[in-house]
Amino acid sequence: MSERVVGVVASGDAVIVVDADVPNEGAITIVADATFKLQKGDRAGAYQLMHQRIADYVREKKIKRAVIKASAVSQAGKPTLAHFQSAELRGVAMSALHHGGANVDIRSKANISKTFGERKADEYVKDDDFWDESITGKDLRGGSREAALLILASRDK
Template sequence: MTERWVGIVVSGDKVIAVDAEVAKDGPIVLQADQTFQLQDGEKSDSLNHLFHQISDYLRENKVSRAVIKASAVAKGGGLSHLHSAELRGVVMAAASENCNVSVLQKAQVSKRFGERKADEYISDSDFWDENVDGVKLRIGSREAALMLLSERKLN
């Protein structure tokens, strides 16, 4: 049975979302690869707007699972790291209102595949040709798609 999943990576003031049909095996079939941008202006209004964008998208597309990249310890992370964490929390809340949510650390991805580190998969174009069909996957969205492939190994 195929389910609709979205892989999400939050970075700075943007949310990269890869929407795919995920079957038990074989390539995932991308339906969309997009970026949601935090708007300029009052922070609370911008976060609220993004919350509703994500929530509406997941509900309207009948997404059953969101796989969100967890925060990571950053060397000298500073204020920008905290802003990303705020945005990640908003995304988690919007997703949990509509579907099952998994929060996955990048290190977990490497352990689930077992052969290479996540960054090695991300840079391997042959891997993506074999594991993703559907709409074109942007290179900058590969990490979000890898999260979907990794999560599938548990289900």
């Protein structure tokens, strides 16, 4: 038996959503790979529209589980305005996923590196052979691999 799951990465002014049919084992089937761009102008209004768009997608597609990439500490140690704005958008996405009816799991790349397979998350993201074996269905854009990895790493959770 399989379930529909979305992997979500929010960063800057966009939310990447990978929608997949996930069996208990084997390759996942990519149903959709989309980027939702934050509307220009009034940020509060743009967040409201983003929330509605994500919640509607989850509701319409009957998504029951979502995995979203957690915030991470800046490598430089000092957060920037862009870091805070990404965190705001991530919060909007989490709320929308939940509002749309999905159970939301928040996973960090560090956690995936420790609990999934033998390599670090970034190594999986770069490995074309891994992706050839791990997915079927629609083509997955290179920039969407992190979102798909969230799904793969959370399969047994």
